[in-house]
Amino acid sequence: MEGEGECSDNPFTSVITLTKMRVPHVPQRYVLPPSQRPNLTLDLTTTLPIIDLSTLHHASQRSLTLDTIQGACKELGFFQVVNHGIPLPVIHDALAAATEFFNLSLEEKMTLLSDNVHNPVRYGTSLNHASDKVHYWRDFIKHYSHPISDWIHLWPSNPPSYKDKMGNYAKAVQVLHKQLMEAILEALGLNFGNLQKEIEEGNQLMAINCYPACPEPDLTLGMPPHSDYGTLTVLLQSGPGLQLQDNKKKWLSVPFVEGALLVQLGDQIEVMSNGQYKSVVHQVTLSAENKRLSIASLHSLPINKKIGPAPELVDEQHPVSYNEFSFRDFLDYISSNDIADKRFIDSIKKSV
């Protein structure tokens, strides 16, 4: 496996290890310049949209719900969903599998260590421990998850229940993602049928993140501001910590709603919609007392599929605003660019 750390600029140190050592201060490499530090005193924003997905199945309520989805996609690129069809025990099992994985010995987790973003399964810390200039207070395991039979044999074999528990959740989220895409494309006025096959054959990357309690949460972040590259990200979290930017670039703090899932639009939807919908910029803040887990399921169209603005959404008043890109183009970009410095989507915007 590549990226065992021997040719890295930075040695590998997991933040779980730092928390276990009870370091009184964050090491210097985690300290952000003052202008990039989070505001931890934001009130939880109670006005963020929460959508009851069961209403999509009722003809009389569907169009109202699609209007709400459209409003959320235009203004925020974000909404929460309830009655999403994934049973609570499946959600709890996935979080339990994540907890047990991060509780394994460092030695065991290190067998999956990789700084190569093209690897289908990799354990790591920060964004990329080998190249990050500033480090972020996060450990993670990421794995491709769809179609599950192509990848599950590569997933952690410890804890022994990991594949079952995470696999059940992965399959359920893949189904939910398809329903959400159907609704979002319908709200955009696009024909889901034209894209159905590519949505079904698309890529699902799960990022299982652990943000241990941090001695100085006002100096650092768990993840820097970024948007996700794909169509949608479905995020499950164990507690509060996520902040997102509204269309006036104001940070909002996302409340924790038990059993709810967060839906974030990614760059592929922004491009497909020719800018009508926006991918949401988000960051992760930390707590001095509590560990936080999250499971981000990042969906995209097939890895080599180039996505450009939908022709139906282009006319004289709305010229093509983005160049095409594929998930593979994004991976190549992050192999040699720091997304904490420049957003990927800014690199494909056409200059006007």
Ligand code: OGA
């Ligand atoms: C991500 C991400 C947010 C979180 O993995 O891309 O933004 O709350 N995660 O962990």
Ligand code: NI
């Ligand atoms: Ni993200």
